[in-house]
Amino acid sequence: MTDISTKPWWKDAVCYQIYPASFKDSNGDGLGDIPGILSKIDYLKDLGLTEGKVDMGYDISDYEKVYPPYGSVKDMENLIGACHERGMKLILDLVINHTSDQHAWFKESRSSKRNPKRDWYIWKPPRYAEDGTRLPPTNWRSYFSGQTWEYDEHTGEYYLHLFAKEQPDLNWENEETRQAIYDSAMRFWLDKGVDGFRVDTVNMYSKGVEFKDAPIVDGRFYEQPAWLYYANGPRMHEFLREMNQKVLNHYDAVTVGELPHTPDPKKVLDYVGASDKQLSMVFQFDIVDLGQGREHKYHFEEWTLPQLKRIVAKWQQFIEGTDGWTTVFCENHDQGRSISRYASDAAHERVPSAKLLSLMLCALTGTLFIYQGQEIGMINVPPSWPIDAYRDIESVNFYKTMAAQSRDDPAELAYVMRSLQILGRDNARLPMQWDGSEYAGFTDCPGGAWMRVHDLYGEINVERQVREGEASVLGFWKRMIKFRKQHADVLVHGAFEGFGMEDESTFVFGKRVAEKRVAVVLNFTREEQEVELPDYEGLVFTVGSYEDAAKQEEGADGRIRKLRPWEGRLYLSGC
Incomplete structure (x- = not known):
């Protein structure tokens, strides 16, 4: 449990990740940009954020410049200043595993x-x-x-190149290379006032020197997954300690590392222990990997609620008794939308599903990360979209690979398309839905946005939800963020315990700090379900996704509650 009297600022932060290409276009070219972000800075402040995170792209041709369609270094300086003027902080994506082949x-x-x-x-x-x-x-x-x-x-x-052939991997074994990275990619931006970095693929810099062939897991292909040879390599911790010693320790900067292929909590703690000064925290990917295939990411596999609950509990509890820290998230620019993946995006179930997930996330320990559009309940692309509507290189290449291997077998390709519709990265990269006008208010480019806008932008957009007020998904997120800050001692920093973890319909968990207790009950089905409240003394219903109706039902004695489909409730005691 954290001593909150001496905690760093970033532990209580509510962070909002922006994918610039899809957030807001300011100049009518169909692509989002930095001035577009700046035009919505007060929207972000009103949401209740303390920190924004901007993903500037992964094909870096010059660390000290901005990708021209996004804007200029001056635009970035203006955005940094606007955030700081509003009491917000800004962190940038740090892509230092590779550069562009044009660098x-x-x-x-x-x-x-x-x-x-x-x-x-x-x-x-x-x-x-x-x-x-x-x-x-x-x-x-x-x-x-x-x-x-x-x-x-x-x-x-x-x-x-672990990623695209246009993204050659840097050689971190070369000390001169590392020093150039520290100067060009890090000090340059920290000196301009950036408050930290989301560190891309943070455990892939040390690849060793042996370069062995990977074991064959799918004999149909020559190429095989090889992360066991290039993730968490022999000098990885040495490199991160050096990065802190030479750069980060000289700034009050936060680092959140992207840490795939690391399911062992003990190995994750090696990265986030405060005394070792490597990373402030990491994104652990178990929850967003749920449903991905074992041999191929885009071979969707059905999962169960107990699996999700065990993942949540694992990464809530692994820091107990340590000086490590954790993160709370279930969406980012590389994943399908959480409503579509973990709840229901059916028309009559979207709103309660969004509120259910908001309530769950805002009650969990760690630094909270929200992805653009999550706060209005954006969902995955419709199943009717053909592969031609997809833009992501990973999805398109996988489809082509499987089409060639299967000789365009209809059943195989239908399976691939279903998997992409659930898991594909394009789901998170659709243009932000600001209003019901053409192209969702994202752009006024006559040719439209760089990527197809979701078919339901007229129903799911910011303007409409602002009019609907507290009843909307946006209104609920604002309220939950405020509530989380008011009870940060137990919600952000409290100890987690799960109840009925093998129940396949409901998720019940508690949070505790000193004499204060929180109980959260969640129905992850489209049927009514009964749940039993934890045996905490003096629990009082406080907030819920069907709040007015729930208040009328809370007079009954006992600990059994009947929850509506996709309903969540939160109870407090000891306040």
Whole structure:
């Protein structure tokens, strides 16, 4: 349990992640930009946020500039100032596993084997089969399908790219490379007032030096998942300690690391223990990985509520008795929308589902992260959208790979499309739905937005929910954020305990600090369900997703409550 008298500012923060391309277009070119974010800064402040997080993109050609369609460095300086004037902080995405192949560093690196920057990236000679066929150095599979190695005709070697071939991986084994990253990607922005970083793929910098072939898990393909060789490598903690010693310790900066492929709480604690000064906190991906296939991410697998509850409990409880910290989230730019994934996006169930998830998240321990559009209940793309409507390279490449492998088998492709509709990254990247006008008020570009707007933008948008007030999803989120701040001692910092964890319909958990107790009861079905309140003395119904109706039912004695479909209630005692 945290000593809240000396806690860092970021532990109580409510963070809002922005994907600039899809947030707000200010200049009519169909793409979101930094001035667009600035135009909505008071909307964000009114939501109750303390921190904003801006994902600037992952194809970095110059760390000290802004991607031109998004704006300029001056625009970023204006956004930083506007946030600080309103008592808000701003953190940026820090992408330092790789750069763009258009970065000056990489252009030098690929120019010659003798270039001083050759070793700033990871280059390997080819292998050859017995028949003389040229093969890549390993059989590793890219996150975006296909191999992780790209052959360069000019120098006769392959370079490593865990993601797109346009994103070559930096060589963190080279000390000169690390120092350049610290100067260009970190100090430059911290000196301009940025309050910290969301650190992309934070456990992939140390890849070791052996570069072994990955085990074969799907014999239909040459390329195989290889994260066991490039995630959590032998020098990973050394690199992060150095990053703090040389850069972060000189600023009051927060770091939240993206930590995939790390299911062991003990290994996660190695990253977030405050005394070791590596990362402030991390995004642990178990909850957003729920439903993903084992061999292929976009082979959806059905899951059960007890699985979700065990994941929540695991990452709520792993910091107890330690100096570590945790995060609370279930959406980001790389995932399907939480309503569609964990509840119901049916027309008559969207609003209660959104409120249910809001109540759950706002009652959990850790720093809360909300993704743009989550606060108005945005949902996944309709199942009717064809693959041509998808823009994400990961989704499109996977579809093409499976189409070629299955020879366009209709059943296989239908399964892939269903999986993409549930799990695909495009679900989170649809333009923000500001109002019911054309293109959802995101842009006034005659040709429309860079990506198709959701079919239901007329029903799900900010303007409409502002008119609806507290009854709307937006109104409920505002109220829950305020409530979370008012009871931060128990909601943000309290100890978690679960009840009836194998129940497949309801989720009941408690929070406690000193003599104060909170009980949360949630119905994750479209049927009425009975739940039993935890045996906490003096519980009083305080907030719920069907509040007026629930108040009328709370006079009865006993601990059994009947919940409506997708209903959540929160009870307090000891206040």
